[in-house]
Amino acid sequence: FEAAAPALDAMAATVHRLGDAAGAGSAMKAVNQLLAGVHIAAMGEAMALGISQGLDPARIVEVISASAGTSWMFENRGPHVVDGDYTPRSAVNIWPKDLGIVGGIAGEAQLPVPMTEAALAQFKSAAEAGDALIDDAAVIKVYARAAGLTLPGDA
DSSP, rough: TTTHHHHHHOSOOOOOOOOTTTTHHHHHHHHHHHHHHHHHHHHHHHHHHHHHHTTTTTHHHHHHHHHHTTOOHHHHHHHHHHHHOOOSSSBBHHHHHHHHHHHHHHHHHOOOHHHHHHHHHHHHHHIIIIIIIBGGGGGGHHHHHTTTTOOOOOO
């Protein structure tokens, strides 16, 4: 770790030492990706619910960003939906891979991860519908297609 510290410091604002056991960093990355993927999928579901009820998408982001239900992913990805801008910053297609890895690790530990599985299914649906290479906020399109919703930016 000490030998790699200068390179790690150059790549990240904060470097966390997780101990001497090999694999701790990979395990922590899996924990982070579980939360990030679930939060993005939940953002899509929540935004779609609000839109289905006639709420203004910009107001959904404004109110939820100041409420207990917010997350960094909601605050970051919600505006992509509001703007109808799915220019890839982080593409849909990384989530089937990353959440698949999380599921594999959990399976080895015999740990059920139903929320991960639900998020994974939504990202797979988005990818299969042709949205694999656009921004991961496009997971909302899975819900919009199912409910016949018009999203910002839709013609």
